[in-house]
Amino acid sequence: AQSVTQLGSHVSVSEGALVLLRCNYSSSVPPYLFWYVQYPNQGLQLLLKYTSAATLVKGINGFEAEFKKSETSFHLTKPSAHMSDAAEYFCAVNRRGGADGLTFGKGTHLIIQP
Amino acid sequence: EPEVTQTPSHQVTQMGQEVILRCVPISNHLYFYWYRQILGQKVEFLVSFYNNEISEKSEIFDDQFSVERPDGSNFTLKIRSTKLEDSAMYFCASSVDRGLQETQYFGPGTRLLVL
Numbered sequence: 121a122q123s124v125t126q127l128g129s130h131v132s133v134s135e136g137a138l139v140l141l142r143c144n145y146s147s148s149v150p151p152y153l154f155w156y157v158q159y160p161n162q163g164l165q166l167l168l169k170y171t172s173a174a175t176l177v178k179g180i181n182g183f184e185a186e187f188k189k190s191e192t193s194f195h196l197t198k199p200s201a202h203m204s205d206a207a208e209y210f211c212a213v214n215r216r217g218g219a220d221g222l223t224f225g226k227g228t229h230l231i232i233q234p
Numbered sequence: 235e236p237e238v239t240q241t242p243s244h245q246v247t248q249m250g251q252e253v254i255l256r257c258v259p260i261s262n263h264l265y266f267y268w269y270r271q272i273l274g275q276k277v278e279f280l281v282s283f284y285n286n287e288i289s290e291k292s293e294i295f296d297d298q299f300s301v302e303r304p305d306g307s308n309f310t311l312k313i314r315s316t317k318l319e320d321s322a323m324y325f326c327a328s329s330v331d332r333g334l335q336e337t338q339y340f341g342p343g344t345r346l347l348v349l
Binding site for chain 2 (some may be wrong): 154156161162163164165166169210211220221222223224225226227
């Protein structure tokens with residue numbers, strides 16, 4: 121069965137600093153991985169997804185993530201944090217090969233300090 | 235940009251009552267989903283729906299739950315007799331197609347509180 125683990129329920133960075141949100145996955149089949157962001161009072165919005173085409177995936181708002189099979193990781197990064205990046209971030213993996221439902225991590229709340 | 239909408243944003247109900255959560259998926263999407271997130275826990279898949287029938291359901295989706303597409307736009311989740319443990323945020327999602335790479339577009343959620 122697939123699962124994801126997000127290290128750190130809260131991450132605080134200064135504006136302009138590097139953002140690193142960690143996600144490790146467990147999968148018995150080649151995974152498809154997703155990062156979603158949720159701003160207050162809004163739905164989950166797709167940031168980026170890994171579908172095996174390239175290990176470094178670029179998403180919206182300057183975010184990117186690198187798939188590392190040897191480390192079973194798919195960490196999300198952004199070189200320079202902006203105040204508008206404050207939100208909840210979810211890592212997800214396809215639930216089973218070919219099935220419909222996504223398996224999500226618990227989420228990481230990103231706090232940006234001025 | 236088209237988006238998934240959900241109503242109500244908040245619902246408070248008494249234990250044992252029936253609730254219906256409503257969703258309007260993106261108009262050209264064919265696959266619809268419900269997820270829930272209990273406070274402090276992970277977002278969990280409940281059910282997927284295609285062509286007016288359930289495509290897949292998780293072990294959470296027991297006989298207390300049902301889904302329906304009553305007309306061409308709405309997609310509903312019904313909980314027949316709510317329990318305290320049904321208190322959660324419920325997310326609706328839709329996608330154009332089904333598949334490993336398909337993006338699911340999520341609504342803002344309905345926060346359900348069962349007293």
